[in-house]
Amino acid sequence: KAGVTQTPRYLIKTRGQQVTLSCSPISGHRSVSWYQQTPGQGLQFLFEYFSETQRNKGNFPGRFSGRQFSNSRSEMNVSTLELGDSALYLCASSWDSNGAPGELFFGEGSRLTVL
């Protein structure tokens, strides 16, 4: 069974640009969560989607948005990039039962550098 796939793996953007990251979950998983990881703040929860609906959201500004498609694939978008958005963005999928994500399966991440 294929794992969680994130694209692109690495990207460099400049301040003010926008970026879209993609995540393909494990087949059959309907929950997709996104996390931002930085050396200073650690792993911060961005949002979680289940069956195309945002079910949970972290404390990030509105520049961070996401969506989930009917095939459970998910994208996240960051607009008007700032230097502080440089981070490893991790996507994770899970089977989900009874509204609980349970064990998360992570992708390798998308490393974003903002210059």
Place this chain on the structure above:
Amino acid sequence: SQQGEEDPQALSIQEGENATMNCSYKTSINNLQWYRQNSGRGLVHLILIRSNEREKHSGRLRVTLDTSKKSSSLLITASRAADTASYFCATDAWTGTASKLTFGTGTRLQVTL
């Protein structure tokens, strides 16, 4: 914000020794999970312990959970160089609309030959 705080932040031991990491959290939880992350890569799930469980084993891993103290510990026995990684606890807690997994600050484990 982090739900869990881990202690120590960094740990260096020799191969064959045991490694113990601790995690403290703040709110009631459904379960607590431990993950491993090799440098700059995705996280890998190690073990899940439910709020009504006190101890769980998986291979060389032993996890304990004390809900009265809101704390958990991960013990890795007979450490190997391949265990070198960062270890994170994650708490699954109800937010009012759904359950959410929040990660701690992590412990960096270095196992030397």
